Amino acid sequence: MTxxxxxxxxxxxxxxxxxxAYATHAERCQIVGIADIDEAAAVSRAEEFGGSAFxxxxxxxxxxxxGAVSICxxxxxxxxxxxxxxxxGIAVLCEKPPARTLAETEAIVNAMRGQLLQFAFCHRFHAPLLAAINLIRSGKLGMLAQIENRFAFRFARAGNSWFTDADIAGGGILIDTLVHSIDIFRALSGDEIEAAQAVLSTTLPIEVEDSASLLARSNAGVLGTLNCSWVTPVGEAFVRIHGTEGQAVIDYNAAAGLRYKLADDADWTEEHFDEPDRFVRQASHFLDCVEGKCEPRVGGEDGLAVMRVIEAAYESAGVRR
Ligand SMILES: NC(=O)c1ccc[n+]([C@@H]2O[C@H](COP(=O)([O-])OP(=O)(O)OC[C@H]3O[C@@H](n4cnc5c(N)ncnc54)[C@H](O)[C@@H]3O)[C@@H](O)[C@H]2O)c1
Incomplete structure (x- = not known):
């Protein structure tokens, strides 16, 4: 195989x-080049992973x-x-958020129309999340009612990097981190968000939001409460899924990546995972797509759908863009 x-x-x-991740798949891909405007950074990566620096x-x-490029x-x-x-005709794996705005995302998707474009919503490759999707689709949790999520930590780069420069990032934690939460909500519910209301706050001396909460409702009526913060040092990363017959928890920091409890269960059932991490699995899927074996799990339409929610969320919070 080439x-x-x-x-x-x-x-x-x-x-x-x-x-x-690409290095892990060395049997099917070869890193040929790494580019960065900071050439020393490109050289350093090329020394470690191979390829030429630009x-x-x-x-x-x-x-x-x-044949393929990751845009990071x-x-x-x-x-x-x-x-x-x-x-x-080079296949693209584009990091999240898809772009700063919906219009910019449309430009990316239109440029790649008819070609292979995958957005790097890496949680789609997190094994406990995939197991949770299977659990939901099996019907064991009953009808899906609510999805709660919190991604929170103290972000050392807030206030001293491009991450908090709206012109470069497109906004603050809503577009940077809560964008993952929106994608996760869509993946779990298997549905689009039809209503989104955000509230934002800024604690640090920065120009963008450093905490964000989003209330969402899917077309079928699943409710989401999605919360992210860059200023809470006791880190948390979880998704709680509430159905009419039980609850499941994806806990990124627990030994059991997924646990669930059904209506009549006395105890939680825990699932442990020893699969490669989501970045390795994401790269593997992208290479599968390049090899023509499948279509991207998270393609252009997903990027557009997520960015429509981001636009609605900023608008609901009164942020002019
Ligand atoms: N999927 C995830 O879980 C995840 C995690 C972290 C970051 N990200 C996303 O990845 C993107 C990059 O984040 P990061 O943490 O790597 O940032 P970073 O600041 O660590 O790295 C960005 C790099 O891009 C380079 N760069 C800037 N402009 C360039 C240009 N015009 N041409 C070439 N190189 C250029 C910079 O010199 C820098 O080395 C962001 O959009 C971020 O949200 C995703």
Whole structure:
């Protein structure tokens, strides 16, 4: 089998996860190039993972013409790379949030129309979340009523990086982190969000929100209470799923990644997982798509759907964009 040649644009934090994931799949892909405007960052990653280092992502795509590229830059800078990839038939795995705005997301999706585009909503590859989807679809939890989620931690880069520059990031924690929560809600409910009401607050001396709460309702009437914060040091990462016949909890910090309790159960049933992490599984799925085995689990339409909710959420919170 011919190995897929992969490149990565942006050599920062999340690029490390993409590169490690591709390296895990060395039998089916080869890292050929890494680009970053900070050339030293690209060189350092290339020394660790192989491939050539570039200071410009478009030049890299022109020179190497890889089969696939991960775009891991901050949101503001992605579109030219997507367009360059689209012009050369290069498959794209684009980091989240899909873009700063719905309009920018449309530009990305339109540029890639008819070509392979996957958005890196990595939780779709978190084994306990997939098990929870199976549990819901099995009917054991009854009808889905509510989904609660909280992703919270103290974010060291708030106030001293592009993450809190609205022009580069598109907003604060709502678009950066709660965007995952929206995608998770859609994946679990198997439905679209028809109503979204957000409240935001800013505790730090920054220009964007550092805590966000979103109330959501799906077309079928499932309610979501989604909460994220960058300013609460006791970290939490969980999703609680409440159905008419039981409850399930995805706890990212617990030994049992998923536990559930049905109406007549005395105790919780725990499920443990030893699968590779979600980034490794995400890369594996992307490579499957490149090899023509399947369609992306999280494609352009998913990116657009999530960004429609983000726009509605900012609008409901009175944020002008
Ligand atoms: N899926 C996840 O769970 C997850 C986790 C962390 C970050 N992310 C997302 O990944 C993206 C990047 O986050 P990060 O933590 O890696 O940020 P980072 O600041 O650590 O890295 C970004 C890198 O992009 C480079 N860069 C900026 N402009 C560029 C350009 N025009 N061309 C080439 N390189 C450029 C920077 O020099 C930097 O090295 C963000 O959108 C973030 O939300 C996703």
């Amino acid at each position: 190995k897929t040649q992969v490149a990565v644009i942006g050599a920062g934090g999340i690029a490390g996860a993409h590169l490690r 200071s410009d992502g478009v030049t890299m795509l022109e020179q190497l013409e890889p 830059t901050p949101p503001k800078f992605r579109l030219p790379f997507v367009e360059a990839a689209a012009a050369r």
